[in-house]
Amino acid sequence: MEFVNPLTGFRLDGRRPNEMRHIRGEIGVVANADGSAMFEMGNTKVIAAVYGPREVQNKSQQLSNQALVQCEYSMANFSTGDRMRRPKGDRRSTEISLVIRQSLEASVLTHLMPRSQIDIFVQVLQADGGTRSACINAATMALADAGIPMCDLVTSCSAGYLCTTPLLDLNYVEDSAGGPDVTVGLLAKMDKVTLLQMDAKLPMDIFENVMQLAIEGCKAVAQYIHEVLLENTKQLESRRGK
Amino acid sequence: MLQSKSFVKKTKQGRLVKVVREHYLRDDIYCGALSCTSCDTSAARLSPPDSASIIIVDTNVVLNQIDLLENPGIDNVVVLFVVLEEVKNKNLAVYNRLKSLCSNSARKFFVFSNEHHRDTYVKEMVGESPNDRNDRAIRVAARWYQSHLGGQANVLLITNDKENRRKAVEEGLSAETVESYVRSLGRPDLLDLVALPNSQDLNMADVEDLRPSKRKLVYIEHKPISEITTGLVRGIFHQGKLRVNRYNPFEAYVGSESIGDEIVIYGRSNMNRAFDGDTVAVELLSQEQWQEAKSSIVADDDEDEEEDVHLVPNSADDAPRNSDPAQIASGALNPVSSRPSGRVVGIIKRNWHSYCGSLEPMPMPAGNGGIAHALFVSKDRRIPKIRIQTRQLGNLLDKRIIVAVDSWDCLSRYPSGHYVRTIGEIGDRDTESEVVLIENDINSRPFSAQVLACLPPLPWTFSPEDLANPNRQDLRHVRVFSVDPPGCKDIDDALHCTPLPNGNFEVGVHIADVTNFVHPGTSLDEEAAQRGTSVYLVEKRIDMLPKPLTEDICSLRSDVERLAFSVLWEMTPSADIISTRYTKSVIKSCAALSYVEAQARMDDSRLMDSLTTDLRNLNSLAKIMRQRRLERGALTLASAEVKFQIDTETHDPLDIGMYQIREANQMIEEFMLAANVSVAEKILSHFPLCSLLRRHPSPTKEMLEPLLRTAAAVGLDLDVSSSKALANSLDHAVGDDPYFNKLIRILATRCMTQAVYFCSGDLSRSEFYHYGLATPLYTHFTSPIRRYADVIVHRLLAAALGISTLPPVFQDGPQLTSIADNLNYRHRNAQMASRASVELHTLIYFRKRPTDTEARIVKIRANGFIVFVPKFGIEGPVYLMRRGEKNGEWMVDEVHQKVTKPGTNITYAVLQTVKIHMEVVEPQPNRPKLELTLL
């Protein structure tokens, strides 16, 4: 299938290979959480809520020198077209929970909050490819909203390789083509990779191009999140000033 | 990182789930006109001269008039994305042609992504059909162009859809039909290219003009698609691809999965306008109708021309099937055919393309320069005559031309089509050679720059780095040599034979290491895979790989270091293989011998040098191997291959003669067979599901019938129960004259099917058998320079040895199958082309040389017989009475295969020797043919 039209150079949804879908982020969407955010990448829509830092509930898990970060990922039954009921805690969710936790832990200054616990809940409301990345982006915003100390923003974006072209931010159709799909998590300002996943084989030189594209995507997401947070702070400021 | 300015979400309704897809609309899509002041013109293509317009074409124009669009006379065309998509869904072949037009930098075709442009995207309205929506999208885009370009250029919408044209004019657009647009260009030659409108598209007034009441139905109307679909589901109709018999265009077969057999279709009326390759729906006829259908061919064939002189067939696929009209007329044989017979009721998918041929000779119509209706006769006999309109009849009558089919309604005896282009004069050698290539779908274009870019830097020389590779063994010290036909430049294979201290021999077969230079996934590899094989015509060779590879870098020439893939055996003096080893290697051949030279060395008892000794050792091993193979039941079939001596200046044939096979040829062949078998075993053991092998199916009883009938007529009893039994009876078939045995073998050859490539995962082990070679496994490894199958096998072998990884394509079963299918198709076409080229040169040779010669009768016909001319490897009809005279004077005895003149003792029987005269005659102007007459 022609995922990139050879004559026009456009992808099926009208994007160019190096273009991301529309992204939109909003914080403070769940009133009773310490921090929360909603993040959209095209039709993929994810909500994240953060509780903490608070006391560790299960004392045996308590860490004396740093905070315990926990993450729970789930997918709403209505998030995909088939509206299938899905079991909680299946392999895939467990894996994604772990991935999100690990890549975010790299930014949280856990040593400042010993013997405490931070819980991150992410739920996919609408799935159209790139859910992993959207979850990380939403969680980052929620952490910032909760005022958790972080050294940098972790943002994420994926890139794939179809029709011998590196493609940024695959949507569901492109994702289901079964080609290589590289998801990158990045500490944008520090230029440090916190997550790198790929389930396929790619020649080294092509892989580097694809990964570089995903990194560019992460930087663009970081730029956007930064603006949203800044705008929010400005509003808070002006409200306080009144 | 651009982001689109606005977007809407488009919803498509699936089966059960609602699928939401994003659809981005943008403002950075440009119009493509060079003169535009508001757009980015870096990719612009359109630059109409002052008086001309930018034209926007409708989908139906692309689908029906692609030949016209391909003509450089049409330019400055905007292809809308919606049109591109519609064409893609309706006809992939046309889509690919359109695609190459749009990417051709010499043409001014511009693709406009109207579906992603903010101002030209059109949302489907409630109750609007997708078709109407797309028509509207085309008009909206045309209007956008008009207002966007303002006065800078005219914008013209070209559509043959009446409704669309009417609406366009209403909306203030300029719109025209193809015909009126081409007429306005003032180019009468372009008018010939315009496809005639399908009669279904004609409006009522036009139909009345044709007075349907006065025209009778020639064919039964096709059933509507809905009825065909339900019929297929209920098992009343059967779907399959129609294959027309190459030698009898009135007989076709439809391989049907639903009944698991071939359905035979007799006669044009039962074929009901289906072309070879069409996917059709067939209705079975009742048993009583079968015979009736069969005999109807005879009545139907009044248009059929006489059979031509042709090359002796090399397999059953080259030979006419055993149902020539003479037998059917006599009706004595096969009173009821065992195969079901049927009738086409509908065509599910057309396989129309363009065809090569010439116009039927006709007088010039009165009032020269006007439109003439001519009948086009394809060189491919499976294609019916095609009616075309032309304004250049005088120009075309003596030319080979290409014609495309447009439509075939049930009121017309012949399909209608249009002229596409002229190849050249009939009978001209270059023209006819090109016809041979076109007819067999052979790509003879020069290799593209991308393909040539994949070649290693030239001049290539062997570098020590090649030796640093631990997988490559240095065999330069070994005395390797090659034996090939004289003048061979693409040397695939070389051998060596070293006596070992223990009395055994180390025998090596070294094959050019083509895959060291042709890497999977490169343009070079894709091109080679497409071509599939090199094609050998009498006067030229069309290479599968570019010349630097075939004649230099890969060719195992003497005295230079070359990379090879080697099979090394330790063999006892009685030719038993003790061990087999495979390795990549570096060799330095010490001699490139011709068959004649090798033979002369072996025969000259004074020569005692080491090279000659090697040759003699190899030869004695080969003789044992050959003997063993024959004992297993391998068939020695005789072929009647001819060889031309070509004038180097004029390229005309100077002499013609049978190709002489020497012991040296057989020696090389034997080791190549052994290498292929060894490699087949190795790759299959490592890759049981994705190996490319070659099998030769056993001939069916039906296919052997002509051989048995002929043998019975001369009192010979052949046992055909197995290849071994057949080989034995062929050995015992000796008559009074020395040529008898060879003749019988030649007749046996034409009953065999051809060997085919297949993917080992597609068949069960018992089907892998190679009947002709009597070996359970076989593949092609020894000619990677000129066959792509061998390239694939080289990759499999390298992967089996752990030298390289298997390319991803081998994990894709259907893809592998389609590669094997393509190889079979290309291989078959290459053979057909070679045969056609030999036939062409035979004709050229006899044009100036009427000849008397001896011939053997191979088949008795109602009005004469078919003779085989051993000296020239051809066969053709000899008529005892003129056409039209029904068998009055002569009595045909089918059982004993002879004709007798009643009241005399003049008798002609099968296999009898007759004296004939061969001469090229021109029964019609510009239609030379070789005629055989009895002396």
Ligand SMILES: [Zn+2]
């Ligand atoms: Zn413009």
